[in-house]
Amino acid sequence: MCDATDQNLADESQFIHPNIVATVQKESPSPELLSDLADLYKIFGDSTRVQILSALRVHEMCVGDLAGLLNMTLSAVSHQLRALRANKLVKSRRDGKIIFYSLADAHVEAILDMGLEHLQEINCPPHDPHCFEE
Amino acid sequence: MCDATDQNLADESQFIHPNIVATVQKESPSPELLSDLADLYKIFGDSTRVQILSALRVHEMCVGDLAGLLNMTLSAVSHQLRALRANKLVKSRRDGKIIFYSLADAHVEAILDMGLEHLQEINCPPHDPHCFEE
DNA sequence: GTATCACTTGAGCGTTTGTTCAAGTGATAC
DNA sequence: GTATCACTTGAACAAACGCTCAAGTGATAC
Structure with missing residues (x-):
């Protein structure tokens, strides 16, 4: 699990709501897995x-x-x-x-x-x- | 261009297994609905x-x-x-x-x-x- | 009013995708 | 062996797709 204060990607530089982005980053599956998921649905598409x-x-x-x-x-x-x-x-x-x-x-x-x-x-x-x- | 044996149901004309095709035609959703389904999955793809x-x-x-x-x-x-x-x-x-x-x-x-x-x-x-x- | 922010939209462009056509493979029949 | 059937495969090409860029919209701030 990640440290709650870890915001190395979602810092104050570019995001309007850095805390929301950090939460989403932690809870959403990895881009790689989601890419595989998209490839699966592509077959049904x-x-x-x-x-x-x-x-x-x-x-x-x-x-x-x-x-x-x-x-x-x-x-x-x-x-x-x-x-x-x-x-x-x-x-x-x-x-x-x-x-x-x-x-x-x-x-x-x-x-x-x-x-x-x-x-x-x-x-x-x-x-x-x-x-x-x- | 269709030949003279082209018919709307799966009779003995062109299919290897006409009875199977007829069953599938009856039990599977319409091509229109399945096309909508494909369009939905396309979004996820x-x-x-x-x-x-x-x-x-x-x-x-x-x-x-x-x-x-x-x-x-x-x-x-x-x-x-x-x-x-x-x-x-x-x-x-x-x-x-x-x-x-x-x-x-x-x-x-x-x-x-x-x-x-x-x-x-x-x-x-x-x-x-x-x-x-x- | 003007300026800025947050976002949308249309055109353009390279990439991907699905079908057609022609050639090829593997199994059965003779 | 040859012939045929059932299916696969690769190349080619048009259509669809997703991103970029530039311009446009709507709301807030001044």
């Missing part, structure tokens, strides 16, 4: 990849069927599957000539659900007073 | 924005302090705050000349936590000795 993940959530699928479902080329889907594989969000098994893809673990589903929940909240739910205007 | 959100989670902050904390220009931070505002992930209040930003609601924290949890699972799962696998 594409329509094609989210559609693939959402489809695989229902059933394992081969690349050709995924391409037909999304109305995209085999190559485009394969490129995105590569990104999903690299980030361990999907796994694959081979059966003869066909390769079946499926979600890597339950965490992927949880992340999808979390986002869908938030979307519903944002779109002014019927009986929720937390509906901002503008 | 940038290191600067995640750092801002993570900082605001600890305490409300003004733009200048955020810029100092992240070691970025006022303009760069303001541009990202605009994106966060547009997606209702942060809210602001004015106090004289200073504008304080804070997280819009608890859902934002939950999404951040979900991602951080997943990162920990990926790096060193408790029962899996498969660390540093590639």
Whole structure:
């Protein structure tokens, strides 16, 4: 743990509220970890990849069927599957000539659900007073 | 240009496993909703924005302090705050000349936590000795 | 009024990203 | 062996993205 008087970064030179900045510096995760977090969300931040993940959530699928479902080329889907594989969000098994893809673990589903929940909240739910205007 | 066998449902025409595709089509959310979901995650998919959100989670902050904390220009931070505002992930209040930003609601924290949890699972799962696998 | 502060906004620019196209790999069938 | 199928991969290119710079806005102080 850090000393409470340690303000070597948030001193009086440049900050309007140095004490607040010092507190935030202490309590927020490191920029490196947050950068990894951003990289993870970046994978979910594409329509094609989210559609693939959402489809695989229902059933394992081969690349050709995924391409037909999304109305995209085999190559485009394969490129995105590569990104999903690299980030361990999907796994694959081979059966003869066909390769079946499926979600890597339950965490992927949880992340999808979390986002869908938030979307519903944002779109002014019927009986929720937390509906901002503008 | 579509061929004569192109149909709106997954029949025997182009798919290797038409019944699987049909099931997925029925059970997966619409492409429009999934596109909105991708747009939401896109906001979380940038290191600067995640750092801002993570900082605001600890305490409300003004733009200048955020810029100092992240070691970025006022303009760069303001541009990202605009994106966060547009997606209702942060809210602001004015106090004289200073504008304080804070997280819009608890859902934002939950999404951040979900991602951080997943990162920990990926790096060193408790029962899996498969660390540093590639 | 002018000046300053805190912040926003638009244009410009280099970097990143996602798709297409063409070529290549690995497995099955003959 | 050759042929075909299912899929992958690398290069290329347009579109989207994030930062910088300069100008602009709104509030306070004088």
